Amino acid sequence: MTVPHVPDVHPAWLPPEAFRAAGARRVLVLGDDSAPAETVRAEVADACERHGGAVAAPGEACDLVLALSSAAGLPAEARALLGPEIGAEGFVLARRDGVTVVLADDPAGLLYGWFEVARLGEAAFGEARPARAHRPALRRRMLDHWDNIDVHPVMGQVERGYSGGSIFWLDGALRADLTRVRAYGRLLAATGVNAVAINNVNVHTAEAHLLTDRLGEVAAVAAELRPYGIRVHLSVNFASPITLGGLDSADPLDEAVREWWTRTTGRVYETIPDFGGYVVKADSEGQPGPFAYGRSHADGANMLADALAPHGGVVFWRAFVYNHRQDWRDRSTDRARAAHDHFAPLDGRFRDNAILQVKYGPMDFQTREPVSPVIAAMPATRLAVELQVTQEYTGQQRHVCYLGPMWSEVLGFRFWGPGERAVADVAAGGGLVAVSNVGDDPYWTGHPLAQANLYAFGRLAWSPELDPAAILDEWIGLTFPGASGLVRDTLHEMMDGSWETYERYTAPLGVGFMVRPGHHYGPDVDGYEYTPWGTYHFADRDGVGVDRTRATGTGYTGQYPAPWSEVYESLAECPDELLLFFHHVPYEHVLQSGVTVVQHIYDTHFAGAEEAAGIRLAWEKLAGSVDPALYARVQERLDEQVRCAEEWRDQVNTYFLRKSGVPDARGRQIY
Amino acid sequence: MTVPHVPDVHPAWLPPEAFRAAGARRVLVLGDDSAPAETVRAEVADACERHGGAVAAPGEACDLVLALSSAAGLPAEARALLGPEIGAEGFVLARRDGVTVVLADDPAGLLYGWFEVARLGEAAFGEARPARAHRPALRRRMLDHWDNIDVHPVMGQVERGYSGGSIFWLDGALRADLTRVRAYGRLLAATGVNAVAINNVNVHTAEAHLLTDRLGEVAAVAAELRPYGIRVHLSVNFASPITLGGLDSADPLDEAVREWWTRTTGRVYETIPDFGGYVVKADSEGQPGPFAYGRSHADGANMLADALAPHGGVVFWRAFVYNHRQDWRDRSTDRARAAHDHFAPLDGRFRDNAILQVKYGPMDFQTREPVSPVIAAMPATRLAVELQVTQEYTGQQRHVCYLGPMWSEVLGFRFWGPGERAVADVAAGGGLVAVSNVGDDPYWTGHPLAQANLYAFGRLAWSPELDPAAILDEWIGLTFPGASGLVRDTLHEMMDGSWETYERYTAPLGVGFMVRPGHHYGPDVDGYEYTPWGTYHFADRDGVGVDRTRATGTGYTGQYPAPWSEVYESLAECPDELLLFFHHVPYEHVLQSGVTVVQHIYDTHFAGAEEAAGIRLAWEKLAGSVDPALYARVQERLDEQVRCAEEWRDQVNTYFLRKSGVPDARGRQIY
Structure with missing residues (x-):
C-alpha cells in the first residue's frame, strides 16, 4: 500500500501540506492487518517522510497515537480513553499530557480519525482536548x-x-x-x-x-x-x-x-x-x-x-x-x-x-x-x-x-x-x-x-x-494551505451565499424547471411547459405557479404531516421561496416580504445577476494569491457565469413583463 | 447500359406499367452514341421486351419515333417537324397519321421526350396531336x-x-x-x-x-x-x-x-x-x-x-x-x-x-x-x-x-x-x-x-x-397505375390542400419558427424566442408579430420594389397570411378576413387539426385499393400527423389564450 499522489492532478483538499502538523511529529499506529489500518500506517509513513516526523514503535515516546481499542500495548494516554463502545467507523479524539490520541473500535474509525487530525492541523497538537467521540450520523x-x-x-x-x-x-x-x-x-x-x-x-x-x-x-x-x-x-x-x-x-x-x-x-x-x-x-x-x-x-x-x-x-x-x-x-x-x-x-x-x-x-x-x-x-x-x-x-x-x-x-x-x-x-x-x-x-x-x-x-x-x-x-x-485572510474572506464572500445568488437569477419562488430542455443549462422559461415531463409553471397573463393545495389543487400538500401540510396549504403561511411550488397566484400577489410576485421576480433577477458580477469582481482580488492556473480556470468560468446570469435575468424578466404587462417599479431595463 | 430496376424498392412514378403504352408498340430510335441516346435505346428495349412491343429498324413501320433532328434517315412523320431550333434539352411532340414523333436537337431532349410519352400513356397513341415544343423554363x-x-x-x-x-x-x-x-x-x-x-x-x-x-x-x-x-x-x-x-x-x-x-x-x-x-x-x-x-x-x-x-x-x-x-x-x-x-x-x-x-x-x-x-x-x-x-x-x-x-x-x-x-x-x-x-x-x-x-x-x-x-x-x-376514380379522388382530397392544412395547425399568419429548436419537429411557441437565431415573434400580452415596416420597424419592406413595398408596408393591404411577418399587431386586430388575429389563430388551429383527422379518415377509404404495405406505411404516418396536429393546435391555442386572455368566441376547449 502506497499513498496515491497523481502528477498533474490537483490535490484538492489533500495537498501534502495538509499533513504537515502530524507528519512533523512522532506517530504511533496500533492497528491490525486490515486494509484501512494498513492505509493509516502508509499515510503516517508518507506524511512523516515528507515533513520530517517519525513513525514511532510501541513503547517509544510519541506525539500522536492512532490505535484500535482492541490493540495490545496501548500507551497510557490511549488506555485512559477506553470505555463504552465507540461504535462502527467512529473514533475518540483527545489530547492530554502532550499526546494526541485517536482511539477507534474498528480500522475505518482509525482512518477517519487520521483525517480528522489532518483537518485540525497544528490545533491537534496544541492545548489539551477533552475526549470527544466522533461518529457518523448516517450509516x-x-x-x-x-x-x-x-x-x-x-x-x-x-x-x-x-x-x-x-x-x-x-x-x-x-x-x-x-x-x-x-x-x-x-x-x-x-x-x-x-x-x-x-x-x-x-x-x-x-x-x-x-x-x-x-x-x-x-x-x-x-x-x-x-x-x-x-x-x-x-x-x-x-x-x-x-x-x-x-x-x-x-x-x-x-x-x-x-x-x-x-x-x-x-x-x-x-x-x-x-x-x-x-x-x-x-x-x-x-x-x-x-x-x-x-x-x-x-x-x-x-x-x-x-x-x-x-x-x-x-x-x-x-x-x-x-x-x-x-x-x-x-x-x-x-x-x-x-x-x-x-x-x-x-x-x-x-x-x-x-x-x-x-x-x-x-x-x-x-x-x-x-x-x-x-x-x-x-x-x-x-x-x-x-x-x-x-x-x-x-x-x-x-x-x-x-x-x-x-x-x-x-x-x-x-x-x-x-x-x-x-x-x-x-x-x-x-x-x-x-x-x-x-x-x-x-x-x-x-x-x-x-x-x-x-x-x-x-x-x-x-x-x-x-x-x-x-x-x-x-x-x-x-x-489553500496557509491561506491568507484575504483568500479566506474572499472565498467566503464568493461562496457562502452563492446558492441563493444562483436561485435569485434563475427560476423564482420554487417554481423550477425554467431551463433549456435536454441539457438543462441556461434559461428557457417555457422550455418544459408543453412537454410530457410533468414540469409546468402555468404562467398566463394573470399569474403563475402550480396549485398543489388540497382545497383547489392537486392535493400534494396533503402528503405532508402537520404542521407542514397546513403551512404549505396556506397562501399566507407558505414560505415565499416555495410559494409558486404550492400555489398559483396573481402577479400582484403580495409576498410575506412585502413585495408583489412580479416585482420580486424583477428584483431578485437584477440582484442575482449583480451578485454574480460581484463574485467575479471578488475573485480578481485573489490574482497573485492563488495558483495562476487555478486562478485562470476559475476566472474563465466566472466570465461564463456572469454572461449566463445576465441571460437568465433578461429572459425571465422579459418573459414576465411580456406576460404580466406590469412594469418594473424601479424602471430598470427589461426587453 | 441497362435500365435499373431495384428489387424491394418502391418504383415511385416509374413502375413498369408506366411504359405499357409505348412498350406495347413498335418504336424507332434515331439517336447518336451519347449516353442519353443510349439510355433511350435501352429504355425502349426494356419497355418493349416487358410489354410485347418491338424495337423498329430504320425504314420499318413504327408507332413511335424518337429521333434527333440531326439524325440520318428520319421518317417522313419526323421530317415534317423539322424547323426552327428546338433548343437545348427540349423536344417537339406530335402525332399524325398514326405515328407519334418525338424530335429533339440533343440527346437530353430525346430522353425527356421519352418520359413525356410515358406520362401521356395511351393518350400518346390516340388522336392526332399538333406539334408542340417542350422546353425547360429554367436552365x-x-x-x-x-x-x-x-x-x-x-x-x-x-x-x-x-x-x-x-x-x-x-x-x-x-x-x-x-x-x-x-x-x-x-x-x-x-x-x-x-x-x-x-x-x-x-x-x-x-x-x-x-x-x-x-x-x-x-x-x-x-x-x-x-x-x-x-x-x-x-x-x-x-x-x-x-x-x-x-x-x-x-x-x-x-x-x-x-x-x-x-x-x-x-x-x-x-x-x-x-x-x-x-x-x-x-x-x-x-x-x-x-x-x-x-x-x-x-x-x-x-x-x-x-x-x-x-x-x-x-x-x-x-x-x-x-x-x-x-x-x-x-x-x-x-x-x-x-x-x-x-x-x-x-x-x-x-x-x-x-x-x-x-x-x-x-x-x-x-x-x-x-x-x-x-x-x-x-x-x-x-x-x-x-x-x-x-x-x-x-x-x-x-x-x-x-x-x-x-x-x-x-x-x-x-x-x-x-x-x-x-x-x-x-x-x-x-x-x-x-x-x-x-x-x-x-x-x-x-x-x-x-x-x-x-x-x-x-x-x-x-x-x-x-x-x-x-x-x-x-x-x-x-x-398508381390504373388508379380507380376512388384512388385518384381520395389522393386529391388528401393532398391538394395539405400545405394549407399544415399551415393552419402550425405557425399562424406568416410568423414562422414556432418549432422545437434543433430538430424542428413539433410545436414550441417560444422555442426560438430568446435564442441567437434571429427568429422571433415578440408575442406579449397585447399582441404579436414583427414590425418590419419602414415607418416604425426594421425597414425590411423597403427591400421590395413597388407595388409590394407598399402592400407589405400597409397594415390594411398586407395579405392576411403574411401579416405577422410584417406587422406587430394587437390580438384584437381585425384581419381582411373579418376575424381578429387571436380568433383567427383559434379558428385555423381547430380547423387544421380537424382537416388532418379528415386526411387520415380519407385514407381509410383506400384500404384494399392500394398495396397493403404502402397502405400501412401511410396509415402509420397519418396517425402521427393527427397526433402532432392536435399537439400544435393545443400548444398554440393555449399559448395565445394564456397570453391574450381572449376566450375563443366559439367556446372550444383550450387548455
Whole structure:
C-alpha cells in the first residue's frame, strides 16, 4: 500500500501540506492487518517522510497515537480513553499530557480519525482536548457515479457530468492506470464517504455486463477503494435475467429469476467479498422494472435484497418513479405526488437490507424544492436521501454554487415541527447518497471551487449539524494551505451565499424547471411547459405557479404531516421561496416580504445577476494569491457565469413583463 | 447500359406499367452514341421486351419515333417537324397519321421526350396531336443532397433527412452497389431534373476530401447519373486550400489560393469531364468564407467561377448569410434583411458562371414566407431559387404536405405587379434548386406520398406554369397505375390542400419558427424566442408579430420594389397570411378576413387539426385499393400527423389564450 499522489492532478483538499502538523511529529499506529489500518500506517509513513516526523514503535515516546481499542500495548494516554463502545467507523479524539490520541473500535474509525487530525492541523497538537467521540450520523455515505463505459450518443461518457470523462473508464474499457481512483477514494475517505456506485443508474448494454462477464473491472476498482474504507456498489439493470441470463422474464416472483439473481450475486461476492450492493432505477424514465409483471416495487427490491442478504449487501432502490409521458393538458396529474403515491403504501414491505433512495425533493434536484414527503411517510422503511453534487440544475460547474447551505437545510428539515426529528435522523439507518461531480478533469470537478461541494457532501453526511460556512472554512484551509485572510474572506464572500445568488437569477419562488430542455443549462422559461415531463409553471397573463393545495389543487400538500401540510396549504403561511411550488397566484400577489410576485421576480433577477458580477469582481482580488492556473480556470468560468446570469435575468424578466404587462417599479431595463 | 430496376424498392412514378403504352408498340430510335441516346435505346428495349412491343429498324413501320433532328434517315412523320431550333434539352411532340414523333436537337431532349410519352400513356397513341415544343423554363433543375459520408454526431447521415440513410454512402464509404443511384437518376430525369449535388453544404472533414483524394467516389456517382442526363456537383468547403492544400490562407484574391483552386478543379475535370460545378455555403452558420479575409462574396464566388469557367462548370453560391449569433434583446437587427443587405450591393459583380442561390424566402424554408426580395434586386446576376423538398419545417415526411402549391405560388410571384415578370422568369437563366427528400428508405422519401413533392419539384422546374393539382394528377396516374376514380379522388382530397392544412395547425399568419429548436419537429411557441437565431415573434400580452415596416420597424419592406413595398408596408393591404411577418399587431386586430388575429389563430388551429383527422379518415377509404404495405406505411404516418396536429393546435391555442386572455368566441376547449 502506497499513498496515491497523481502528477498533474490537483490535490484538492489533500495537498501534502495538509499533513504537515502530524507528519512533523512522532506517530504511533496500533492497528491490525486490515486494509484501512494498513492505509493509516502508509499515510503516517508518507506524511512523516515528507515533513520530517517519525513513525514511532510501541513503547517509544510519541506525539500522536492512532490505535484500535482492541490493540495490545496501548500507551497510557490511549488506555485512559477506553470505555463504552465507540461504535462502527467512529473514533475518540483527545489530547492530554502532550499526546494526541485517536482511539477507534474498528480500522475505518482509525482512518477517519487520521483525517480528522489532518483537518485540525497544528490545533491537534496544541492545548489539551477533552475526549470527544466522533461518529457518523448516517450509516451509508455514498457517491453515485453516472459513468458510462461506452460514450452514450446523447448523454456522453458521464451522464450529467461536467468534469470531463470518467475516472474509471476510457474508450470503452477500464482504465489501465487506476491510481487516480485510489486518490479519489482517499479524498472521499477524508470527508467520511464510505460507499461508491461506479456506474450510471441508466444501465446501458455494455454496463449491464459489469454484473457478470465484466465483473473483473468492478473488482479492480474495488481493490483501489478498499484501502480507504469504501465499498463498491453497482447499478444493475432490472431486466438482467433476460438480457444477461437468457431467461424470458425478469418477474421478481419467478423462481428462475430469483435463482438467477441469487447465483449471480453469489458470484459477485466470490470475486469481491466486501461488495456493497446494488443500485436500481426501475420503472423510471424508460428503465425496466417490476410493473411490467404486475409486481410492486417492494417485490422488485426484495428479490435483490434476498439475493444480497447472505453476503451483507444492500440494495439501493430509487423512488424516482413518475409518469414521464404525461399530457401537459392534464392538470390533475402531479409529478410531485408520484413518489409518495407509489411508495408510501409500501411502507413496511421492504426488507431490512433494501434501502429506498429518495431524492431530496419531489421533482428532480431543482435549486429549490420542498423536502420530499416520502421521507416522512415510511417509518418502517430504511431510507436514503439522494442529493446531487453534480450541478445539473445549479450551473453545471460553470457557475459558483456552493450547495452546503441547501443540503444543510434539507437535512435539518423537521417534518413534524420544531423539536421533532430532522431528515438526517430519519435517514440515519439508511444513508445519504449523492451523484458525484467528479471526472477526469485536472481539477476533478471542472470548476475548482466545485470541489467544495464534494467535500461538504461527505462532511454533512457524517455530521449533518455542521455549519456549511464552517465546512467551507475547513475546505479553504485544507485546499489553500496557509491561506491568507484575504483568500479566506474572499472565498467566503464568493461562496457562502452563492446558492441563493444562483436561485435569485434563475427560476423564482420554487417554481423550477425554467431551463433549456435536454441539457438543462441556461434559461428557457417555457422550455418544459408543453412537454410530457410533468414540469409546468402555468404562467398566463394573470399569474403563475402550480396549485398543489388540497382545497383547489392537486392535493400534494396533503402528503405532508402537520404542521407542514397546513403551512404549505396556506397562501399566507407558505414560505415565499416555495410559494409558486404550492400555489398559483396573481402577479400582484403580495409576498410575506412585502413585495408583489412580479416585482420580486424583477428584483431578485437584477440582484442575482449583480451578485454574480460581484463574485467575479471578488475573485480578481485573489490574482497573485492563488495558483495562476487555478486562478485562470476559475476566472474563465466566472466570465461564463456572469454572461449566463445576465441571460437568465433578461429572459425571465422579459418573459414576465411580456406576460404580466406590469412594469418594473424601479424602471430598470427589461426587453 | 441497362435500365435499373431495384428489387424491394418502391418504383415511385416509374413502375413498369408506366411504359405499357409505348412498350406495347413498335418504336424507332434515331439517336447518336451519347449516353442519353443510349439510355433511350435501352429504355425502349426494356419497355418493349416487358410489354410485347418491338424495337423498329430504320425504314420499318413504327408507332413511335424518337429521333434527333440531326439524325440520318428520319421518317417522313419526323421530317415534317423539322424547323426552327428546338433548343437545348427540349423536344417537339406530335402525332399524325398514326405515328407519334418525338424530335429533339440533343440527346437530353430525346430522353425527356421519352418520359413525356410515358406520362401521356395511351393518350400518346390516340388522336392526332399538333406539334408542340417542350422546353425547360429554367436552365438548371437541381437537387442538393445534404448527405454526409460519416454520420454526423448531431445531424446524422443525411442532414435534415427523414428517409433513412444516404443512397450514396454507408458506413463512411461509397456504397458498393450504386444501382439505386442510377434508378434515382432515372426518376429525376423523368421529372426533368438535370443536376444533383451529392454532399452536404455543411462540408465536414471527410466530405471535404471528395474534392481531391476521394474524387473517385464522385466519379463513380457521376457515371451512374450521366446516362440520365444529370451532371454531378460537389459542395466544397471554402477553407479547402488550407485544410486540403496545406496553404495558410483561403483568401480569394491570393494568387496561391486561386492557383490551388484552378489546379484542383482541373483535376476534377480530368476525372469527370462533364462535372457540373461547385455548391458553396460560405460565411453562413459557422462555415468559412471570404469575410475572414475582408473580401466580398463576389470575390469568393468569382474565384471559384474562374477556376470552373474553362471547363464549362458553374458555382452555386448560397446567399444564406446572416448573423446567427444575434442578441434577442436587439430589435434593430432583422435576419430577414440580411441576404439583401449582403448581396444586393454586389449585383453585377458576379461572373456569368457564378449563380447566386437564394432561398425562396428571407428566413429559412418556413411554411409561409414572403418571397425573398433578393430575387428582385439583382438584375445583373444569375440567380437560382432554392426550395426544400425535404420537409424540415413542413412535417418531416411524417405529415402529408404536398408542396406543389407553395412552390407554384413562389415561382409565379410577380415582384413588379401583374403582367410583369415572375420569379420563374427571373431565375430562368440560373435555375431552381431544392434540397432532396430522398434516402435509402424503401419508399425513397419515408412517407410514400412525399414522393409527390419530389416529382412536383422537377415538373415545376421544367414548367413553372403547371397547375400543382394537375402535376399531382400526373403523379397519381404514374405511381398508381390504373388508379380507380376512388384512388385518384381520395389522393386529391388528401393532398391538394395539405400545405394549407399544415399551415393552419402550425405557425399562424406568416410568423414562422414556432418549432422545437434543433430538430424542428413539433410545436414550441417560444422555442426560438430568446435564442441567437434571429427568429422571433415578440408575442406579449397585447399582441404579436414583427414590425418590419419602414415607418416604425426594421425597414425590411423597403427591400421590395413597388407595388409590394407598399402592400407589405400597409397594415390594411398586407395579405392576411403574411401579416405577422410584417406587422406587430394587437390580438384584437381585425384581419381582411373579418376575424381578429387571436380568433383567427383559434379558428385555423381547430380547423387544421380537424382537416388532418379528415386526411387520415380519407385514407381509410383506400384500404384494399392500394398495396397493403404502402397502405400501412401511410396509415402509420397519418396517425402521427393527427397526433402532432392536435399537439400544435393545443400548444398554440393555449399559448395565445394564456397570453391574450381572449376566450375563443366559439367556446372550444383550450387548455
